[in-house]
Amino acid sequence: MPNPRWTSIYLRLGALALALVFIIIILLASGAQPFEALGYIISGSIGSIGKIADVLGAWIPLVLVSTGLLITFSAGLWNIGIEGQIMLGAIFTTGTIRLLQDSPVPPPLVIVLAVLAGMLGGALWAALAGALKTFGGVNEIFGGLGLNFVATAISLWLIFGPWKRPGVASMSGTEPFDAAFRLATFPGFRLSPWALGLGILAVVVVYFLLRGTYFGLRLKAVGKNPKASYLLGIPTWQYMMLAFVLCGALGGLAGAMQVTGVYHRLIPSISSGYGYMGLMIGMLVNFHPFWAAPVALFFAALNIGSIQLPIVLKLDSALAGVLQGVLVLFVLLAEGVRQKYFNRKAASS
């Protein structure tokens, strides 16, 4: 009788191997040397201290949205609207700094207020998706998708309209803030210790929220069986709304970090697809909070490592997304194979 734990590990390793084979085939099909390309991804992500700092920089927004999405996943919700929540966070943060940058308020306080405003913005946008689901019967996937497009429109309107740069408005975004309104970075790097600390804090808080509190337990009950939870006296829709709001706040925080720590302005693609990547990470770790942080680090490394592919090998950097997606797909399929062929005992008992 094979040990079910080892079966699961073997299947995951098999999925990883299949994903790698698939990528090698894709690279061969596009006329590239597969190992050269993969080598460049590795050297481009951990080849130097600066690269590692960049990977950590990409890890921050990614881990913020991933941990946020673990909350909604626990409640059985597909918060695809996370992209829009990141954008609204960035918009609220930018708006607050623009409002207060010429006021007597000390700059550090402005940054704190702006980050809080960003969390509020993300939470409000998530609450909208939640309200559409709870009170309007609109599936959160479609409500969220629609709201993502609306959020994009709002940020474009601001960049080309009321917040346009003196002179000519462009896709490069709004006017950058003065240095006083930027998060401090490690000297010589683009990485901010404040943002890094918030990312780590989010992991710890969400881990204990989901694993160690009564709230987390009830949230999971709502996710597994909303009807039964309702009958047992759990206020179902309030819990769902709360999950949306908490996830949105973390998404908004990610947007706030991108504005204050990375771009120092609002740009059209401020969410950089991190929200969708966070959803994939949630699926890959099978909604287990402990693994979200390392997997997010791996995804961040792939993203940063593939940046130089277009320059050195004339390959599109979308390769990182293909690698991530194929990996998630094969892991999902491996899980399906395990359930179908190796889970007889559990099914019959």
Place this chain on the structure above:
Amino acid sequence: MSTDILLFGLAGVLVNAAPIIFAVMGETISERAGVINLSMNGTILLSAMAGFVVSVETNSLVFGFLAGAIVGALVAAVVAFSSITLKVSQVAVGFVLAITCRDLSYFLGNPYMGDVGPRLGLAPIPFLSELPIVGTLLFRHDIMTYLSFILIFLAWGYIFRTHPGLMLQGIGERPAAAFVRGANVNRLRYIYVIIGGALIGLAGPMYSLSVKAGWKGTISGLDGIGWIALAITIFGGWNPLRAAFGAYLFAVLQWLGLALQPVLPGIPSQVLQVAPFPLMILTLLLVNIGDTEWVARMLASLPDSSRHIVERILRALRAKPPASLGVPFESD
């Protein structure tokens, strides 16, 4: 003069809606069989890229469209295998495929970016295209646009007026009952998901070889269309006629967005292009709100006369999904 602009505008709407019609009909058939193919956004991009590359390499439009259909069928086969055979969550697999196929299209299509490829030409229908008004509106298009008109009625007739179509409804509504009546539920689901996928796959080359000819990677302007088509499928209530109405409504809104641009110079074009999305949310809201508890409670408190009117409106808007949509079928 202004009637000419209106006429050409509406004719353009029919052309622009044609790929969406194909995608929505494919999704409707797949969902009628009980399987959500959430990969649509990625499928359309990947098949657009594949169709363009193949027709550039072979200099043949036919092979281009064929490639698109095959790509769509293959992606749908992955959805079918994972959800029907392995019973993995359809939403999870579909979403991953939507993202992965999109990135794959950008990666593989990179060397062909900006290339000039063949383009589907107009095929005016003799005599009919000479008719005033109707000729310009309906009979001066390319062949895929004509096929989109036919597909609407074909899909509707098949689902609601034929015996196999009745079975298709059955495997999505009550698969156990269909099974008792002798249907091989899972095999039929495989077939319909793959046929639906091929139709979705045809939408891709319709863009890259006709409506938005060429392949321009991330700026092709195709990212997002699959999600819209998914929303239109729901708006359409899994009925081809209503879904077609949704697709044309969307195309009209997009056209109005462009046409109104000179009138509203303060609003950047990107904003007007997303104008249909709030409307999409609103329609989904109208379609679904009749089923929520608090509306039912509120209706009960209204006086009879006004309650009947509101109920009738909500019922007309409402759309009920196939009862077993997203639920795997087990024969024992």
